[in-house]
Amino acid sequence: MSKHEINIEKTDRNFKVKVTGVLDEDVDFNLYSLVGASSIELNLENVKSINSCGIREWIKWIRSAIGAQVSYLLCPKIIVDQINMVQGFLPAGAKVLSFYVPYYSEESGEEKNVLFTLGKEYSESSVVPPAGIKDSAGQEMEIDVVESKYFKFITK
Amino acid sequence: MDNFRNQVLIFEDDRTLSAALKAAFEREGFVAYTTTNPNDARELLALKPIGVLVIDCLLPEMSGVEFVESIRSKFPTEILEVILMSGIFVDPSFIKDSLRTTAGKYFLKKPFDLSQLLSLVEKPVSRPSDPGISTNPRMRLYQMFSQEKVSARDKRKALEALDEIHGFDLPFIYSLLVESQFSGHLNLVTTVGEVFGLSLSNGNITNVDIPDKETYIGKLLVDKGYLHPDDLLSVVKDKSQKKFGEKLTKSFMVSPHALDMALSFQMNIRLSKTIVDKKIAVNLVETKVELTKPYIEPEEFAEFLHDWIASKISVQWLRAHYVQWMIYSLEKTPSFRENHPALLSPLVQTLPNLFNALSSGASLSQILDSRKFIEEPFYKALHYLLTSGLLVFSSAKSDLTSQDRMNQLNKIYAQFNGLNKVEIFDLITQMVGDQHDVPELVIQKFSRFLGRAPSPNEKVLFSLYQQLTNLALHAFEFVKSGKTEKLKDEMAKVEVVQKMQTTQQFEEAKNHLQKSSFKVALDLLHQVQDVDPKFEKLRIYLSWARLGMMDSIHKEKIITEVEMEMIQIPPEEKFDAIYSFVQGLLAKARGDFSAAHKLFAKAMSLDPTMIVARREMTVLAGMANQKKGDMFNKDLKDVFGSIFRKKS
Numbered sequence: 152m153s154k155h156e157i158n159i160e161k162t163d164r165n166f167k168v169k170v171t172g173v174l175d176e177d178v179d180f181n182l183y184s185l186v187g188a189s190s191i192e193l194n195l196e197n198v199k200s201i202n203s204c205g206i207r208e209w210i211k212w213i214r215s216a217i218g219a220q221v222s223y224l225l226c227p228k229i230i231v232d233q234i235n236m237v238q239g240f241l242p243a244g245a246k247v248l249s250f251y252v253p254y255y256s257e258e259s260g261e262e263k264n265v266l267f268t269l270g271k272e273y274s275e276s277s278v279v280p281p282a283g284i285k286d287s288a289g290q291e292m293e294i295d296v297v298e299s300k301y302f303k304f305i306t307k
Numbered sequence: 308m309d310n311f312r313n314q315v316l317i318f319e320d321d322r323t324l325s326a327a328l329k330a331a332f333e334r335e336g337f338v339a340y341t342t343t344n345p346n347d348a349r350e351l352l353a354l355k356p357i358g359v360l361v362i363d364c365l366l367p368e369m370s371g372v373e374f375v376e377s378i379r380s381k382f383p384t385e386i387l388e389v390i391l392m393s394g395i396f397v398d399p400s401f402i403k404d405s406l407r408t409t410a411g412k413y414f415l416k417k418p419f420d421l422s423q424l425l426s427l428v429e430k431p432v433s434r435p436s437d438p439g440i441s442t443n444p445r446m447r448l449y450q451m452f453s454q455e456k457v458s459a460r461d462k463r464k465a466l467e468a469l470d471e472i473h474g475f476d477l478p479f480i481y482s483l484l485v486e487s488q489f490s491g492h493l494n495l496v497t498t499v500g501e502v503f504g505l506s507l508s509n510g511n512i513t514n515v516d517i518p519d520k521e522t523y524i525g526k527l528l529v530d531k532g533y534l535h536p537d538d539l540l541s542v543v544k545d546k547s548q549k550k551f552g553e554k555l556t557k558s559f560m561v562s563p564h565a566l567d568m569a570l571s572f573q574m575n576i577r578l579s580k581t582i583v584d585k586k587i588a589v590n591l592v593e594t595k596v597e598l599t600k601p602y603i604e605p606e607e608f609a610e611f612l613h614d615w616i617a618s619k620i621s622v623q624w625l626r627a628h629y630v631q632w633m634i635y636s637l638e639k640t641p642s643f644r645e646n647h648p649a650l651l652s653p654l655v656q657t658l659p660n661l662f663n664a665l666s667s668g669a670s671l672s673q674i675l676d677s678r679k680f681i682e683e684p685f686y687k688a689l690h691y692l693l694t695s696g697l698l699v700f701s702s703a704k705s706d707l708t709s710q711d712r713m714n715q716l717n718k719i720y721a722q723f724n725g726l727n728k729v730e731i732f733d734l735i736t737q738m739v740g741d742q743h744d745v746p747e748l749v750i751q752k753f754s755r756f757l758g759r760a761p762s763p764n765e766k767v768l769f770s771l772y773q774q775l776t777n778l779a780l781h782a783f784e785f786v787k788s789g790k791t792e793k794l795k796d797e798m799a800k801v802e803v804v805q806k807m808q809t810t811q812q813f814e815e816a817k818n819h820l821q822k823s824s825f826k827v828a829l830d831l832l833h834q835v836q837d838v839d840p841k842f843e844k845l846r847i848y849l850s851w852a853r854l855g856m857m858d859s860i861h862k863e864k865i866i867t868e869v870e871m872e873m874i875q876i877p878p879e880e881k882f883d884a885i886y887s888f889v890q891g892l893l894a895k896a897r898g899d900f901s902a903a904h905k906l907f908a909k910a911m912s913l914d915p916t917m918i919v920a921r922r923e924m925t926v927l928a929g930m931a932n933q934k935k936g937d938m939f940n941k942d943l944k945d946v947f948g949s950i951f952r953k954k955s
Contacts, residue, residue: 173594176516200594202492203504203516210502232590236470237496297444297468 157183164189166219171197174205180212188219192248196225201233210239221245225266228253228296235303246275247304255295256286263292278302314338314355315428318348318362318371319392328361331421336759337428343367345374352382356750356783359428364393364405375409386747388412390427392419444468445476446740451483452632452693453700455640462487467591473737474583475620475628478612479694481578485510485608486696491593498586505578508596512603515577523576524551526882527569529913533561536912570601575611576879582619584841606648609695611878613652616691617684618877621841625686626722627737631756633672633715634707635700637665642696649695653874654688657867661688670704672714684871709768712761716771719757723778728785729794735779750783809835809842816848821919825855844880846872847889854892866896884914891923900927 155172157180166188185191201209213221221242223230231250234241241247251264265284267273272281284292294301315337319325325341332339340355342348345368351357362371369377375389389409394417396405402414413427448465451457457465462483472480484493488510495503506514525543528534538560545554552570555561561569603611655661658680665674671689675682692698704711719738723731732746739752757775761768785791812831819828829852835842836849850869857865873893880886891906904927910920 200492200592201494202506202514202592203494203502206494206502229592229594232592233494236494236588236590237502238500297470300444300468300470 153177159183161188166191167194168192169194169197171199173199174201174209176202176204178205178208180208183212185212185216185219188216190220190222191216192222192224194224195230196227198227198230201229206233206237206240209233210237213242214239216242222248223250224248226250227264228301231301231304235300241304252280252301253295254284254292256288256290256292258290259286259288261286261288261292262295273302273305276306278305314340314357315359315361316348316351316355316357317341318360318366318374319343320363320366327421328424331425332428335425345369345377348374349378352378352387354784354787356747356754356780357387358747358751359388359390361390361392361424364391364396372405372409375411379410382747384410384412386745386751388428390415390424392417394418443740444470445472448476448479448483449628449740453635455699459487463489463591463593469589469591471586471588473624474581474585474587475624477578477582477587478615478620480589481505481512482608482612482694485512485605489591489593490596491591492596494590494592495581496588503581505581506596508598508602510605511598512574512578512608513596513599515574515581517577517580519577519580522551523573523879523882524555524566524569526913527572528555528561528565530882530887530909531565531569533565533569536915567601571603571607572878574601574603575607575614578611579615579619579878582615584621584624609648610652612694613649613654613691614878616694617654617687618875620687620690622683622686623722624737625690626682626718627734629671629686629689630715630719630722630738631740632700633675633718634670634704634711636668636670636702636704637698638701639666640696640699643698647695647697649692649697652691654684654691657871657874658684658688661685662692665689665692665698670711671700672711672718675718676714681871684874687875709761709765712758713768713771716757716768716775720771720775720778723775727794727798728782729791729798731778731782732786735782746783746786750779753779805838809838813842813845813848816852820848820851820855823855825852828852829856844885846876847880847885851885851889851892854889854896857896862896866893869893869896882913884910884917884920887913888917888920888923891920895923895927900930903927 153172155170155174155178157171158169160167160169164187166185168183168185168191170193222245223234223241226234226247226249228251231247234247246269249266249268252267254263254265255261263284263286265281267278267280269275272279278298280294286292315332317325317328317332317339319328319341320343322343325343329339329341340351340357342351343366345366352360360375362375364371366374371391371393375391378387389411390413391405391409391411392415396402397416405411406414415424444465448469451462451465466480466483469480480493483489484507489507490509492506493504497503501518503517505512505516525534525539529536529539534555542551542554542558542560547554549557552566556563556566649655650662661680664677664679667674669677674680675685689698693700722734726734732749735753736749739749739756754776757772760776761772763769785794812835816828816831816835819825819831829849832845832849832852835845839845850872853865853869853872870893873890876886887906888910891903891910894900894906895903904924907920907924907927910917911924914920
């Protein structure tokens, strides 16, 4: 069974792409051509992991979407980390429409991912984290990442 | 005195108040500047490492709030703290708005008490800053060097927080991943966008992906005696589509077990190649990774870690890295045990009484000043023991004498020797543990790092402190002037010319070695070493030249030096004929002729055209004949038999 799954829904030249699973040396993006699209919306919510081979293949693949307006949706932490670290992982001009932010409760040790959406919790240049994120016992939770590093793709 | 300790700019048009504030700050050990107009203020901010701006809201040319707004993008809060003051605009809503728009720290209503203002600003400290309180992610990682116990979660969080590191940080990072039984991927990106990384399954390294795909399998199998060179040649000639390893196992030339061992060793070589003198961006992806053969298990990893630290990390980097710990003493951790493999490692073993010295309660600076150990292997052994978790830095020396400070500042000053301004600033950046390029932050950290200026009565110490601060300030001003890129371009051009020269000198040295002109070769190799100490295979050829020059008087000394050189040869340079040959020369120098013979034979098996190895074998055979024995002829059969015998 394949470790990853990529589904593309095409409406005219608008592509909706859902990527799930593990992106590593076994992924062959050549099977999923992005050529000809005018807009591409990638839902990345269920990407479970990515290694260096997966990153390289991803950059080649996404670079093939010449001329398309690219947007990333529901990005988990592993994707946000690559966007911040690897030039070209999010192509120039592409947008992140929403992404998850890990929260942690010192009291209970509970962890939770909170969705930040463009236009709500962040704009194209700044982030305003929502107040009052609480764990299941009602205790205040804190952002569990280094903010200056995690939000770098927004503020740079 | 031009000192960059906590510099303050007072922007106030009331000259009486301005002078009073300046005097108050200077009494507390700050360097204070005053100005009454925006242009001068901008110039001072651009040229001086100012950390605090005290500014009046009502100024003649533009308001204090407008001024701060105009400079904020260049001087964010991490670089510049702003304290607003006013006697007229004291309406609560104005105060709130002005603090928000300027990202100000505090608003003082005039008149105010000077002590109130001084209490808002971080005071200069009288001792060097404590590395244990850093907020920089990379420095936080190294705070573990002073913590006996760190939870797995804290280790993971410290690793996750990392952004940009130095390539020489990687051995410690790898060791944390192995030790904390991490599962997932460590992805790495160089400044030119090369992506590489490794994968781990519960602390076992299962995959290493680097851009350089050179394979060492054949050499490794021959070196370990699992494969005959002729068999290797036949497999290389086989043009079928099968993978190299598959060709070997399918043709029963090597067992799958031997192949796995060679593959895991190849991972070691590839990991070694990641440890470079460059900045690297890192990111950790925690996920389940299946444990598949081949892999590097923790016991094997400990040996590889030793080799990487011994061979890849430069002493220049280690010197700069450990400057911050100079006043600290060390102590054993609970992981310490007398028979721990790290204590039996070559690096530690070649430095007699090292562990006793390190755990004697003396500060690092005192141990270095005792001159009991050769500096380079000492730093490497220290780094290895700290990375292995056998030692931690304990308490800092609380009563620093003038001599202690003198020793510490001298160690820093010595590192600046011969460097240009850009190199000095890069070194300062490394000393404070920063990988980011905000010069103001770097210089502020360095100022804290040096501690408060000594009293002018302590003439020598004061003069040294001044020289150091002047060097740092000039470097800072140069970096701020925007001339860095031009100088770096010039340095790159010089480097290309030097590289060509050193390559030529190196080749000449090799020719002289072939002709046994050891003195000429050694001189040439020293010239190469002065320019580029990390020149590929330099240590091997230096060792050959030294052994060639050896006389009976200096024999023991040279053998010790060469042994130390051989420990510091990187794994990727150990699998060719020349390494075996020089090891053979070392064995011969020690008087172990049997081992020497085996090693020369091995060198010849790896490179049948190696005349010098053949010559040495003839010499050994001649010596054996002189003794009227047949020891080596007999041995030769055994040697070839044992080398090419398949082990499984």
